[in-house]
Amino acid sequence: MSKQWADSKDGAFKRQVSSFRDFVSTSHPVYKPAKGRYWLYVSLACPWAHRTLITRALKGLCGVIGVSVVHWHLDDKGWRLLPGDPSYSSSNDIFYTINGGMKDTEKNVSKPHGDCANDSSKLWIDSSFDPINGFERLSQLYYKCNPEYNARFTVPVLWDIETQTIVNNESADIIRMLNSGVFDELRDNEGKTNGDIDLVPKQLEKEIDEFNSWVYDNINNGVYKAGFAESSSVYEKEVTNVFNHLDKxxxxxxxxxxxxxxxxxxDNEKEILKHYFAVGQQLTEADVRLYTTIVRFDPVYVQHFKCNFTTIRDGYPYIHKWVRNLYWNYKAFGLTTNFDHIKLHYTRSHTRINPLGITPLGPKPDIKEL
Ligand SMILES: N[C@@H](CCC(=O)N[C@@H](CS)C(=O)NCC(=O)O)C(=O)O
Known part of the structure; x- marks a missing residue:
């Protein structure tokens, strides 16, 4: 299996290409839209998976697509889930997730099983189980689909319960799919009222794609290229590039x-914030994709990935206001952001970067008030 850190001879990090790239649609021969047929496997720590959780919530799809959350610790066998009971999926209530969506913690905690019975706070920190397959490793999904699979077992995964296959494991595709409207008819009333938003409106599509493209290379993936660099010269080049693009x-x-x-x-900050977004003065996919990196920047990327020319809170007042607006004023962003998973995952899973696994307590607070 390829390594998660620098892979090439020059010490530079190259991200693996996702292998499952199907789209649910009415014209797809197999993957037709249906309520309860698809299931998302995510990590609350992972910025790519986080995009899918935000989009699922924004689109009012929490009652259409269920979620399982992996434990924050990534070990040499990959992501894991708590032991669970697959027969649970036959109950009516298969959309219980921990904080996969928009509902409050109490209501939204997985039905307790085994060791974690009634310990909702532990679930909140740990993970949920897999009510669909009862798997305890994400790798089992990949092997079930392809016994010869020999790449990394990444989140997010969009799983088809009916054919027991992975539909897609590329977050950029999954969020486009969730936004495409194929699931809209299936939403319940709550989903319909909350989810009526097009995150890639036709008139902004080109601008969103252009924005996403430079943000992906230089910021979303840029922090990884700096953090996983295995030589000073690569690190110095990449970290400088990250900050040049934060300046932009x-x-x-x-x-x-x-x-x-x-x-x-x-002085009309209230009205300003209603339109203060990355592209087109409206909430779009560009905000979703950018947010998951920026909200992790001060808590982990500054120290763990050594992206430390400055912090967002001290060096970038406009980015800082933008990220706090999303976190504090939009539940789909705030409730899906879990700083415990984020901090614990990076600092205790990347033993090559942080061999003792000591998690820094700061910054305090994880995110400032708006
Ligand atoms: N291209 C993928 C990237 C996903 C990805 O790299 N996920 C990481 C977590 S942040 C992962 O699951 N890594 C597991 C591993 O490397 O073993 C996407 O955007 O969906």
Whole structure:
């Protein structure tokens, strides 16, 4: 299996290409839209999986697609889930997830099983079980689908319960699929009222794609290229590149903020924040994809990936305001962000970077008030 850190001779990190790339749609010969047929496997620590959780919540799909959350610790066998009971899936209530979505913690905790009975706070920190297959390792999904699979077992995974196969394991595809409208008819009333948003409106698609493209290479994946670099020269090049692009992002957001100030009045922060987004002054996929990196920046990327020219909170006032607006004012962002999983995962799974597994307590707070 390929390594998760630097793979090439020059010490540079190369991200593996995802292998399952199907799309659920009415015209697909196998993967037709249906309520309860598909299941998401995510990690709350992982920025790529986090995109799918936010999109699922924004689109009102928490009652259409269920979620299992892996334990935050990634070991040499990959991600794991708590021991669980697959017969649970035959109950009516298969959409219980820990904080996979929008419901409050108490209501949304997995039905307790085995050792973790009634210990909802442990589940919150640990993981949920797999009510669909009863698997205790994510790798089992991959092997079930392809016994010859020999790459990394990554989250997110969109699983088809009917054919017992992986539909897609690429977050960029999964969020486009969730946004595409194929599941909209299947939403319950709550989902319909909450989820009526198009995250990639036609008139903004080109701009969103352009934005995503430079943000992906230089910020989303940029922090990994700096953090997993295995030589000083690669690290120095990559970390400089990350900060050059944060500078660029700061200017973009400053421009938007100033436009909004002229439109709504300098002191009308409440109205400004309703339109303060990365592209087109409306909430789009560009915000979802950018957010999952920026919200992890101060808590982990600054120290763990050595992206430490400055922090978002100290060095980038416009990015800082943007990320806090999403975290504090939009439940789909705030409730799916779990700083315990985020901090514990990175600092205790990457033993090559942090061999003693000591998790820094700061920064305090994980994210500041708005
Ligand atoms: N291209 C994938 C990347 C997913 C990915 O790299 N996930 C990481 C977690 S952040 C993973 O599951 N890694 C498991 C491993 O390397 O063993 C996507 O965006 O969906």
């Amino acid at each position: 992002l700061e200017k973009v957001l400053q421009g938007t903020y100033e436009d909004l100030q002229s439109k709504y009045g300098k």
